[in-house]
Amino acid sequence: MTLHERIETQRGRLTKTDRALLDTLLSSPEDAVHWSGDDLAGHAGSHPAAATRLAQKLGFEGYPHLREELRQERREAQKPLRGAGDRMRAELAEHQTGTVLDTFLRAEVESLAAVAECVEQTRLDGIADAIAAADTVHVFARGNASVLTELVERRLRRFGVRVVVLDGDGRELAERLTALTAQDLVLAFAFRRPPRLLTGLLAHAAAVGARSVLVTDTLHTLDPAPDVLVAARRSDRDGFSSLTVPMAVTNALVLTLAHRHPDRTLPALDRLDSLLRTFE
Structure with a gap:
């Protein structure tokens, strides 16, 4: 453990x-x-x-x-990470017996089953409340994790939450962060190793008084540390790791927001339905 x-x-x-x-x-x-x-x-x-x-x-x-x-x-x-080629070779070595689909699904189901052991609903409740209270939610990820920023942005926008995606290089990130205030929330996704810009982002959030949340798998000792850490291992394999677990955590967070703040989220969805009829 x-x-x-x-x-x-x-x-x-x-x-x-x-x-x-x-x-x-x-x-x-x-x-x-x-x-x-x-x-x-x-x-x-x-x-x-x-x-x-x-x-x-x-x-x-x-x-x-x-x-x-x-x-x-x-x-x-701090150990050097294996390259993408080496990780894929390790993944393929696990498929010597059984089909690729069977092996992959078995590993994903095991990882999903373990989420409830390390992610408490009360932690998601607190994050959902912080999102509801924030003026703006600033979402950050790099690499493969960027898929999660698109998911979060779309889901939160439907709930009427103002979202800023912190993409681009250092200069672009700095320009977007000029508007970050103590009334905002930073929601970051990072796996295996912290992206180059993450520590600077967390430091700036702390400096202006904005709360920060990190969804991760193994990054437990960041400096500076986020205000809230949600860590769930994606798998115990050394090879290919999918985004199934963090995507499940993210969707659970979205549903928690809808459950705890229906007076905000449901009217926003009704407005969306009305607008869709108008533009269709």
Whole structure:
């Protein structure tokens, strides 16, 4: 079980002090892997024994074991990623027995079944409420994950939510972010490794007071960290990884928004129906 999965499992038991320790730990992972428990408690403004209590609450014998888990996860994250060709070769090697369809579906079903173990509905509730309260939702992704920005943009626009897609290079991103305010929300998607512009985006969101949400699979120790992290593994395979799991999470988020805020979303859909009749 990863550190993030341990945190998710115990989220309901975490105290204000525990959360302060975790925020400090995960917002400075490069430094935190060298801290003692007293160091962590000092940075978080907590009692020296608090780090040990947190580690034990998360299932570790003591704080050094928690720190070693964080160190190991960072070591794994820093390993060079295999190229697309190597990943596809690994994927094809898994299809030596059975059909491609059977093998693929089996892996996807297993991954989808595991989502409920690491993504709590209460977390989606909070994000849906933040979207409903935001003046504008700024959506960010790069590479294959960009498919999710199109899905989110279309779904949220139908609900009457103002959406800005943060695409383009660094200059274009900067131009779009000039309008970001504390009343806005940044919704980002990133997998395997953080895109080059993601850390700058999260830092700017924090600087202006905008809330940030990251939907990911394995990115648990970003610096700076997003305000809300939704992490669900896409599969345990080293080869091809689809967007089935994050797309399911995204659709669940959209449905949660409709469920929790029908007074906003349903009239917007009615207006859309009326406009469609007009323009058709």
